[in-house]
Each structure stands twice: as C-alpha cells, then as structure tokens.
Amino acid sequence: MSLEKLFANFDNYIPLNEEEREDLSKRVVERKIKRRQFILQEDDVCKHYTFVAEGCFKKFQVDQKGTEHNLQFIAENDWIMEIDSFYNEKPSRVFIEAIEPSVIFQITKPDLIELFMTNPKFNRNFRVIIENRFVELENRVLQAISSTAEERYLTFLNQYPKLSQRLPNTQIASYLGITPEFLSKIRKEISKK
Amino acid sequence: MSLEKLFANFDNYIPLNEEEREDLSKRVVERKIKRRQFILQEDDVCKHYTFVAEGCFKKFQVDQKGTEHNLQFIAENDWIMEIDSFYNEKPSRVFIEAIEPSVIFQITKPDLIELFMTNPKFNRNFRVIIENRFVELENRVLQAISSTAEERYLTFLNQYPKLSQRLPNTQIASYLGITPEFLSKIRKEISKK
DNA sequence: AAATACCCTTAAGATAGATTAAGAGTATTT
DNA sequence: AAATACTCTTAATCTATCTTAAGGGTATTT
Known part of the structure; x- marks a missing residue:
C-alpha cells in the first residue's frame, strides 16, 4: 500500500516507530492526481507539504512572455513544497503540475506544526528533507554559473x-x-x- | 558591542528573551577575520555555523581550470553555512573567504544541537534562516534558466x-x-x- | 480511423557571451 | 616613492545559444 512508501521514505533519515507512524498517518491525506492536473497554481497559497508516492510532477514558473521554466521535477519517493508560500502564507509564484498520473500524501501546515511540537524527530526529519533539496539547489546554481x-x-x-x-x-x-x-x-x- | 548585532538578528525571526540570549552567548565564539583570510577551505569539514557581524565574505568553488565561481556573498547581519559539510561531516567543496576585514560569531554543531534540544525557538529560528537562503537560491536558479x-x-x-x-x-x-x-x-x- | 495536438529534428541566420590582447587607472606592497 | 598587483575598459574575433521555419513522427482525442 502507498502509505508504506511514505513510512519507508523516513527510513532514509531517522526511521519512525509504530506510534510515530500512527501519528503521521492520521495527519496525511492521500490523493490521486490525474495527468495535467495542478496541485498548486500561481497566486494561490501553498497549503500542503506533499509526498509523491507514485508518478511525477513539475514545478515551474511562467514569465511575461508566457514561457514555462521548470525549476524542479519531483518523482516518487520525493517531497514537494513551495516553502516561501507555505510557511509565510504568501501567494505562490510557481505552478506544480502532474506530468504523469500520480498518488500523493499531503499534510497541512497546522498538522505539520503539531508533529514538530509533539515529537522532535519530525522536526529533524523535515529539516533533513529541506537540506537535501538545498544541496541540490546549490549544485544547480554552481552548474548554471560555471x-x-x-x-x-x-x-x-x-x-x-x-x-x-x-x-x-x-x-x-x-x-x-x-x-x-x-x-x-x-x-x-x-x-x- | 557586536554581540548585540547577533541578538538583533533574531528579532527578524522570533526574538530571544534574556535567558535565551545568555544561552546563545555562552555557545558562540567571536572572531576577527582579516581580508583574504579563509574560514573554510575545500576538503575541510565545515565545523561552524557562522554569523557575520561586520565585513563581507564570498563563498566560491574552484573548477578544474582553477577558475573561481562565486556562489554567494555574505555581508553583515547574515549567516553562512556549508550545510552538507556541516550536518553530514563531508569534506567541503567550497571555500569561504573574507573580502573585507570582518567580525564573526561561530557556533559548533554540538552546541547548535544542544540549543535545538533545550529550546524549540532556536530550532524554529535556524529553520527560518535556511528557508530564507532557500528562497534566494530558488530565485537564482530561476533567473539562471530564464x-x-x-x-x-x-x-x-x-x-x-x-x-x-x-x-x-x-x-x-x-x-x-x-x-x-x-x-x-x-x-x-x-x-x- | 481520422483529426488534432504534441514532440523531435534539421538548418540558416541572428544574437549573447567568451576569448585574447592591450592599455590606462587604482590600490597595495615594498 | 617606486614597484607590483589588481581592476576596468575597449575592440576584434570566435563560439554558444536563440530564433524562425519547416517536415516528419508519435501520442491523444474525437
């Protein structure tokens, strides 16, 4: 079942015990997403942290000429977030769209904060998720300039x-x-x- | 005094109370850095999270031809970290060098973890520091590709x-x-x- | 199965950006 | 104060990348 993929993802960081899996599973919502369906559009506030269990998404921005620029691809076993919009409740500058039929798990900000409060392991795990993406981004900037x-x-x-x-x-x-x-x-x- | 600048920096996030300022000040070390002095060199492990109170640094990578590529400038009232090296104790791929005479405050990983453990406010504050840099990086990637x-x-x-x-x-x-x-x-x- | 939309390739001509070289102007070091 | 090392600029030439246009190939939709 797909939830197992979510749990397994944390095994890459600090694995969750049975109780923590319970906590998490109560707070995530599973969704099936069709090809070409958006899970975030420009100017909307990003309400969820999203784990991709199956399928693939692209995160992109559209310039004045209407050209799309892909910032990131997110496939199964990876996380998507639009950090600035999510934490600071600003309108998103990006779109996130399914390139393939997909299955995702989403958690809202209040639920995520709850997890952070009740158990430092989640805090740590979600920090590592961001760090990984961070390293990826720095590599991309380096490549771009060199x-x-x-x-x-x-x-x-x-x-x-x-x-x-x-x-x-x-x-x-x-x-x-x-x-x-x-x-x-x-x-x-x-x-x- | 320079320590005040460090405290004041947190006022941009969640301000510290008197006790927290005490906690923090006991764990940071102040250093004066000369122009052209390195605080991190390639292949070394990054041992500190660094706050710049005065001056300016550049973080750069050197390619096979010996050309330097600047990933970031860090001036007063900003934080420097080489995240992958710091958290995962990997050898750094970048250099961090003072462009101007500078004053910095540094905190080691064990001390930072201690702060995270004893007070969630620090956890939150340092997460926001990363988030800000994260947003900056995404903007740079977007600019680079568009x-x-x-x-x-x-x-x-x-x-x-x-x-x-x-x-x-x-x-x-x-x-x-x-x-x-x-x-x-x-x-x-x-x-x- | 036809129609439509999307995708990949090729090629000619245009533009953005690199390279090389040289000279003048400022800082820094001696 | 002279010597040395940077920095900024200009210009010519070269290379990387874009634009436009066109044709054929695959998916998707009707």
Whole structure:
C-alpha cells in the first residue's frame, strides 16, 4: 500500500516507530492526481507539504512572455513544497503540475506544526528533507554559473537516469534553461562521440 | 558591542528573551577575520555555523581550470553555512573567504544541537534562516534558466544595492556567471540608456 | 480511423557571451 | 616613492545559444 512508501521514505533519515507512524498517518491525506492536473497554481497559497508516492510532477514558473521554466521535477519517493508560500502564507509564484498520473500524501501546515511540537524527530526529519533539496539547489546554481549546456545536460542524465527517460526533451530543455532545438543539437553532438 | 548585532538578528525571526540570549552567548565564539583570510577551505569539514557581524565574505568553488565561481556573498547581519559539510561531516567543496576585514560569531554543531534540544525557538529560528537562503537560491536558479546576463545584473543591483558598491566587478561577474569583460560591456549598454 | 495536438529534428541566420590582447587607472606592497 | 598587483575598459574575433521555419513522427482525442 502507498502509505508504506511514505513510512519507508523516513527510513532514509531517522526511521519512525509504530506510534510515530500512527501519528503521521492520521495527519496525511492521500490523493490521486490525474495527468495535467495542478496541485498548486500561481497566486494561490501553498497549503500542503506533499509526498509523491507514485508518478511525477513539475514545478515551474511562467514569465511575461508566457514561457514555462521548470525549476524542479519531483518523482516518487520525493517531497514537494513551495516553502516561501507555505510557511509565510504568501501567494505562490510557481505552478506544480502532474506530468504523469500520480498518488500523493499531503499534510497541512497546522498538522505539520503539531508533529514538530509533539515529537522532535519530525522536526529533524523535515529539516533533513529541506537540506537535501538545498544541496541540490546549490549544485544547480554552481552548474548554471560555471558549465555549458552540454555539461549541464550530461550531469542531468547522470543524476536522474530514470527521470530522463520518462520526460519529454522539451521539459528537460526548460529545466536546463535552453531551447528544445538546442538540446536536440547537443544530443546529436553527444551521439557522435 | 557586536554581540548585540547577533541578538538583533533574531528579532527578524522570533526574538530571544534574556535567558535565551545568555544561552546563545555562552555557545558562540567571536572572531576577527582579516581580508583574504579563509574560514573554510575545500576538503575541510565545515565545523561552524557562522554569523557575520561586520565585513563581507564570498563563498566560491574552484573548477578544474582553477577558475573561481562565486556562489554567494555574505555581508553583515547574515549567516553562512556549508550545510552538507556541516550536518553530514563531508569534506567541503567550497571555500569561504573574507573580502573585507570582518567580525564573526561561530557556533559548533554540538552546541547548535544542544540549543535545538533545550529550546524549540532556536530550532524554529535556524529553520527560518535556511528557508530564507532557500528562497534566494530558488530565485537564482530561476533567473539562471530564464534571464539574460543583463537582466541578472540589474536584479543583483536591485537586490543588493549596498553590496554592489562594495564589491569589485570581477567578483560580481563571477557571481553572475559571466566574464568581467562582458560585464563591462553590459554596464556600458546600461549607462547609454 | 481520422483529426488534432504534441514532440523531435534539421538548418540558416541572428544574437549573447567568451576569448585574447592591450592599455590606462587604482590600490597595495615594498 | 617606486614597484607590483589588481581592476576596468575597449575592440576584434570566435563560439554558444536563440530564433524562425519547416517536415516528419508519435501520442491523444474525437
């Protein structure tokens, strides 16, 4: 069952005991999400911390010209949050949309705070979740300021081998900050070698 | 006195009462840092969370060619950490170096954990510190994948008006991910308008 | 099964940004 | 005060990446 995936995810950090699993399961809501369905839209306040049990989402921002820019892909066994909006109740600047049919577990802010209060282990676990994403983001900034598009693409393939097979190249190009045409050219170059 | 700046920094989050200030002051160490002095070098483990009371630092990574890439500037009233290295005791991939003579306060991991344990307010405050940096990082990734160098430069000027006057353009160029020559060209374009 | 939307590739021409080199102007060090 | 090391700028040339346009291939929807 999907809840098991949520529990198992914490085994990567500090595993939960039976009681803690109970606490958590009482506070999360399972949802099935269709392809192309949004779980967060621009200007809405992000009300949930979300765990992806199955499927895949993209988090993106839309510029003045209407072009989408993918900030992140989130597949099964990973967490999505729009931190600024969630904690500070600001309108979100991003959209979060399902790329595949998905199953998620969501927890609201009051419930999360409750967990933090009653048990420091949750505090610690959720801190580690943020830290991991933090490290990922710093790596991305470094790549952005120091590498060519080809290097960034190879890093992406290396870092997300499964994801890169599930995603259309248009989406990957948006994530890398290049046009699909240029990604196509890069792929051709690589295949020559 | 400099310690006051540290206390005042928490007023931006959840202010500390007298007792908490005591707790904190017993666990931080004040250091004076000279220009060009490093407080973290590549391959060392980051042992401290650092608050900058005066001065300015740069956090950068060096690539295979020996080129420096600035990930972040940290000036007075801000926090520096190399999260992955600090929490997971991994060797750091970055250097942190003073650009100006500086005064800092440092806290070790055991002391920080102690604070987290004894008082949830610290937990909360340090989580917010990370969140703020997190938002900054996401904005930078977005800019990197969606904006031209000129747009990124204008955003930088706008976001860090004081910093941009204290830093040499070579350092700003490294932060933006462009060459100093190209930054010079951009500045010329802007001044024409 | 046809229609529609989406996706991938190619190529020509345009623009953003890098590289190299050189010179003048400021700080810093001796 | 001279010497040295940075910093900023300019310009020419080169390379990375974008834009536009077009065609063929796959999914999805009707």
